[in-house]
Amino acid sequence: MSPRTLVVGGGLAGLLAARRHQRAGHRVVLLEASGGLGGAIADRTLPGAGALALNAGAEAYSTASGAVDELVAELGLGEAVRAPREGLGSRIVSAAGVHRAPAGSLLGVPGRPLAADVRAVLGTAGSLRAALEPLLPARYGVRPGATVAETVRRRLGRRVLERLVAPVVGGVHSADPASLELAAASPQLAKGLAEHGSLVRTVRRLRGTGRGAPAGASAGTRVHSLDPTMAALPAALSAQVLGAGGIVRTGTAVTGLSREDGLWQVRTGRGETLAAEHLVLACPPDTARTLLAGTVPEISAAIPEAPSAAVRLVALVLDEAALDAFPSGTGALVAPGTPGIRAKALTHASAKWEHVQQALREALPAAAHPHLVRLSYGRPGEQLPGREEIVDLALADASAILGMQLGRAQLLDAAVIDWDRAMRQARPGHRAALETLTALLAEREDLDLVGAWRAGTGLDAIVRADRAAADRSTTAHSAPTHSAPTEGHHR
Template sequence: MSGDVLVIGGGLAGLLAARRHQAAGRRVVLLEAADEVGGAIAAQDLADCPINSGAEAYSISAGAVDALAAELGLEEQIVSPREGLGSRLVSAAGVHRAPAAALLGVPARPLARDVRAVLGWPGALRAALEPLLPARLGSRDGATVAQVIQRRLGRRVLERLVAPVIGGVHSTDPASTEFAAAAPQLATGLREHGSLVRTVRHLRGRSTSSAGTRVHSLAPTMAALPAALREQLLAGGALLRTGTPATSVERTEHTWRVRTAGGEHLETAHLVLACPPDITRDLLAEAAPAISTAIPQAPSARVRLVALLLDAPALDAFPSGTGALVAPGTPGIRAKALTHASAKWEHVARQLHEALPELTAPHLVRLSYGRPGEELPDREGLVDLALADAAAILRTPLTRKHLHDAAVIDWDRAMRQRLPGHRAALTRLTETLAAEPTLELVGSWRSGTGIDAILRAENAPTTSDSAATSPTRKEGNP
């Protein structure tokens, strides 16, 4: 079996790369080690209700994912969050509404009432001084999120606004995450505007919505997206093989030769590796050692999710809006984030009521655990821990008597840490890849976290077909 293009990895980045090559008229073979394509965009049933077991939404800032969904015939399945709820930030200062007009937790208006509620007057006044500071302060290459934010905006902004976002959304530690890699818009804006506050004002304008509401999802779950991509690829003649890990890659004079765990040897003129960076590095160690060593270290953060299906009339008031992000070290709470899915998404609430008419007030709440450097809580007793954390975050008594069903979901490789020097390493990797135009490396470790980031990277000029007219060794795209 062979094809013009062989894609290893059936997550979103791999599916999109396969789609691009198929649209250019090439025969595509895709191998996925798991039993299903989609990677971290996945779903499962909980008490006969479909729920997201991975990514549950996507950013609409660029409009790229909405456009793709429409192209795939999913336009009528696009859903928006319930209006007017907002999200919450939980810290030692208490539970507060997440400030509007913020980016990565950096506020556009540090003296606004919602920011003062979280920071207090001392923290808000310290942040308000940021536009007066020299632009060079905190802007050195390779600086971490913690270094930049604390120097420019102060400790309270770091601990109460930025750390919950970095930990809850990106599963990283601000003290070890490169600022330019985690927040490229802010890093660029700091150079252009000389201030993070002015940058957020420029990017967010007069927006009064919190970041958690600037998203869309798909009904019934986000798994509709990889499913539609899969069907489109199959309809176009692509061959998709799940449960087929690749174990080694060899370089011949004109082709790439891939060996699978089943002992098969597949040859292709153009190879796309849509794998985690450590797997990609190992696969290329002998076939392309210069490229292998150029791949930056991006260790994964293990994440453990707990989905709670509750019968709790008190949650009908949506006490924490769409959910909450929790600052590290918050007393009495171990979870790093909570999503009140049935509050955030009307279609989820509707599905629960339709599937579970015997419940008085069905609600779906999802909590996540796992910060870098922390041990994951044991699966045994985790549901009770999640109930206690949910009760604290939602400020509502929740016990086993409210629990209808629960699921514990582990993700070991989905979230990548962008260590200091990550952006510079990616630049060097891109330069090295230019010598191998028939090899592509794609994935969130290059594009950034999130569905929108992966799609924007796929649509960028470096992955367009302008450089590839046929799958020969001298033609193709990096």
């Protein structure tokens, strides 16, 4: 009989792992504690906006490697892929004001520090300081486990850190650059710095922004989304797992693990015990650490601390003619400490995505100028605004970022969405801890740990990690003929 694999966690990483083990000929059971699949990929319906469906979590994926585009095509979702509206770019908001985000940057590090769009944010002095970075000794500001803030401040100066890098780290990683490890936040930058001795030269190589090269794509445009929402991705993966005979159970929390007679014994909150030859933990790192502590304590202890940052999103459906001009392009990232603004990021979804604007027009035919704007809150160490006050705060912040007065008079509907455990903080030592954990896991074929805390931030990183796992498995073993049961179950 084919071996059984039990996957704990139904986010993107768990669904991909379930599919991968099915392709290796395993019988798969996936358990998800919550009532739905997809993890940080989810949608939400706004009843006050004509039952409009909007992204409640991840709204897009990076196209840098092409991995997610290939996955989407494999799943038959190619016709649902949408690219952002061209020519808009995004904005950086700081004490210096609102400026177009510099093109050809990575994690906020500019490839051309003296370019006009960089000078507009940093000022001449800040740009000149950053332009000196390639002349610094290669090891300056570099050490194992160095934080983003430590390396960027020393090599590029305070203004690059505060006005360019901190907004990206806060908005994309929900982290503080002073506690986020550079090697975990951007392996490309860390590797390039080690190889080329310069962050600026690394960005130029990766973004093609050297002297005489084009400026590169506008910030925030190297992404795709799905129509109507990104929730189509986990739905398609789940359907594929079920169609190949897998069992998917939501509302089923795992409460304990043990090893008996060469099998994993998995206890659930329903009072049952399930046995499996292979176990995949696609759950948060703290949960994995607790579950494994009594069975494989050396692996449990190797799982790095990666605390989560709570994020509160506010989606605003507005009717305002001035928004038709897309005043902040696709959106904006806000530097910490920017006077008068508590939001860390704003996405003008109906400006960024034509399919969102079309959906708004169809859902709200009576609205003359419908728009969807989404703001996010929650920096590390910061108390989240209360749910009762946050809609008015979001309207005030949107007004400041977009440069117009927005209030309840223009508001058609709003949604407040909380994510408590989605964003993980890679602290100093994270990359080294992962290397130790990977070495321990390589010694056994019956256990794997997957998720963004191992793969990195973003859907692209998770998909690439799953691909790498599949390649390692194919190399180590001849792939068995796929023979799955014909009946799938989803309870």
